[in-house]
Each structure stands twice: as structure tokens, then as C-alpha cells.
Amino acid sequence: MSDFKKLRVWRSAHGYALASTSELENHLIVAHDIRVVTESDYRSLLAQLADVRKMLHGLMTRLADSSSSTVSSVSAKGDKRPLKRTVPRLAADRDQRSAGGG
Numbered sequence: 539m540s541d542f543k544k545l546r547v548w549r550s551a552h553g554y555a556l557a558s559t560s561e562l563e564n565h566l567i568v569a570h571d572i573r574v575v576t577e578s579d580y581r582s583l584l585a586q587l588a589d590v591r592k593m594l595h596g597l598m599t600r601l602a603d604s605s606s607s608t609v610s611s612v613s614a615k616g617d618k619r620p621l622k623r624t625v626p627r628l629a630a631d632r633d634q635r636s637a638g639g640g
Contacts, residue, residue: 548601549598549601552594552597552598552601555594556591556594556595556598559587559590559591559594562587563584563587566580566583566584566587
């Protein structure tokens with residue numbers, strides 16, 4: 539029972555950390571818009587933030603995969619497969635795609 543509680547606490551902590559990356563992204567966008575942060579710093583910080591977000595998603599996926607009850611879905615064909623988590627796109631990703639970089 540205590541292991542389950544620890545796992546639940548870890549998952550909620552990771553959820554908070556992931557939400558904090560979104561909050562930080564919004565702060566960076568505002569800081570860039572009001573010209574408190576230079577363009578190069580803005581791009582660099584968003585790239586670092588994207589890396590942190592990817593690492594958090596990887597950690598959360600790894601913990602979910604290592605738990606005894608792996609979450610799976612049943613497709614229309616009836617075969618079971620693990621659910622994939624989607625990673626929210628950052629503003630830097632959108633900017634890069636719109637500039638033709640990805």
C-alpha cells in the first residue's frame with residue numbers, strides 16, 4: 539500500500555512539474571512580447587524548456603511502463619497496445635515550423 543501511495547505522489551509531482559513548464563513558457567512569451575528578454579535569450583530559453591519538457595514526459599512514460607499495471611488500449615482490431623502520450627508543442631516549435639525549420 540505504501541508503494542502505491544509513493545507512486546501516486548511521484549506522479550502528481552511530475553504533473554506539477556509539467557504544468558510549471560507551461561507556466562514558465564507563458565512567462566517567457568510575455569517577457570519577450572514586452573521586450574524584457576532579448577530574441578536570442580528567448581529562443582535559447584524556449585529550447586531549454588522544450589528539452590526539460592521532453593525529459594519529464596520521458597520520465598513519466600518510463601515510470602508508467604515500469605509499473606506493474608501498464609496502461610493499454612484496445613484497437614478496433616482487438617489487439618492491445620500501450621497508450622502514447624502526446625507532448626504539447628512549445629511556441630519555439632511553432633516558430634521553427636512556421637519559419638520552415640521543421
